[in-house]
Amino acid sequence: MLTIGFTALALTGGVWLVLTPRVLHAALALLLTLLAVAALFVLQAADVVAAAQLMAYVGGVLVLTLFGIMLSTPGAAGPSSDAVNRLSGWALGGLTFGGMAWILAHTSFEALPWRAAASGETNAVAPDSVVAMGTDLLTTAVLPVEIASLVLLVALIAAATIAGGEPTEEEPVA
Amino acid sequence: MLLLLSAALFALGLVAVITRRNAIVVLMGVEMLFNAANINFVGFAQADPLHAGRAWALVVMVLAAAEAAVALAIVLRVARLRGTTNLDLLTALRG
Numbered sequence: 001m002l003t004i005g006f007t008a009l010a011l012t013g014g015v016w017l018v019l020t021p022r023v024l025h026a027a028l029a030l031l032l033t034l035l036a037v038a039a040l041f042v043l044q045a046a047d048v049v050a051a052a053q054l055m056a057y058v059g060g061v062l063v064l065t066l067f068g069i070m071l072s073t074p075g076a077a078g079p080s081s082d083a084v085n086r087l088s089g090w091a092l093g094g095l096t097f098g099g100m101a102w103i104l105a106h107t108s109f110e111a112l113p114w115r116a117a118a119s120g121e122t123n124a125v126a127p128d129s130v131v132a133m134g135t136d137l138l139t140t141a142v143l144p145v146e147i148a149s150l151v152l153l154v155a156l157i158a159a160a161t162i163a164g165g166e167p168t169e170e171e172p173v174a
Numbered sequence: 175m176l177l178l179l180s181a182a183l184f185a186l187g188l189v190a191v192i193t194r195r196n197a198i199v200v201l202m203g204v205e206m207l208f209n210a211a212n213i214n215f216v217g218f219a220q221a222d223p224l225h226a227g228r229a230w231a232l233v234v235m236v237l238a239a240a241e242a243a244v245a246l247a248i249v250l251r252v253a254r255l256r257g258t259t260n261l262d263l264l265t266a267l268r269g
Contacts, residue, residue, distance in 0.1 A: 007179045014186035014206060023196055030202045033183070037209055040176065046216045049231045053212075056235045061205060061242045068198050068246040072253035082195055084262065089192035093185040100181035109221075133228060141229035148236035155240030163247035 003043055009036035021082060023069050027062065034058050048133040176217040184210035197249045197259045201242065208238040 013033030017026050034057045041050035083089075137145055183206055190203030212231045219227025253259050256266075 003175060007175065010179060011182055011186075014183050017199075017202060017206065018186050018190045018193070023199055026199050026202055030205060033206065034209065037183075037213060040179075040213065041216055044176070044216050044220055046219065046228050046231070049212070049216055049228050049235075052232055052235050056239050057205070057209070060239050064242055064246055065198060065202065068201075068249055071250055072198065072259050083193040084195055085193050089189045092192060093189035096188055097181050097185035100184070101178060104177050104181065129225070129228065132225065136225065136229055137232075140224070141226065144229045144233045148233045152236050152240050155244050159243040159247040162244065163250050 003040065006036045006039045006043070009033075010040070023073070027065055027069065030065070031058065031062055034062065045129055048129055176213055180210045180213040180217070183207075183213070195260050195262055197252070197261050198246075200261065201245050201249070204245075205238060205242065208234055208241075 010033050013029045013031070013036060016029035017033065020026050020029060034053065038050045038053040038058070041047070041053060187203045187206030187210060190206065191200050194200050194203065212234050215227040215231040215234065217227075219225045219231070249259055252264060256264060258264070
């Protein structure tokens, strides 16, 4: 029941994001989708991922996006975003969704090799995943963590270099 | 259910990337694509006794944050240089 509700919320945000002509409304729509998906993560017993979703997406990416909107669009009219390629875009999106739904409907996930191998073991859903996740991140999943930290360091230095710096002569200060 | 939601969000993000003119809204569409992939990671990690998908979901989030930081930096730079974030008006590289 909760899953259905939050799924509907996420879809509402997604459709709103695609349809609204205002950039700020699109940011609000994205906020709705991200919060609903975080709630779905909690319902999937992945509460660490949900917390990361709240901090990294809602607290980080979305705030960054809002700053981007404010800094890149001077003027009181407010930024707008009209649509192009409507027909081909919706056709491609519909084809993608239809194809994926068809694949999902015709795939027997229980027959996958790793699912079959796992079916013998007990796979009870733990009420929370904090302890297991923390152990994983420092033992079996240490490679993803290291890759993520390195990528983040490089990207943040790159972002600061691109956005900052002194204005040169061919680039007047706005 | 979750996988269907993931497919729907992926399709909607794709539509946003294709049909929107504003670079920032295109970036929001890309964020939605990342999120759709994350839903799949978490959904399948549920059935995996090792729960490996959860760690990779965190990696996807970090990649999305890095992408957003770099892409918004580029958008800000372009907006300062050209005074617009409309992707159809940024044609200087076209021959």
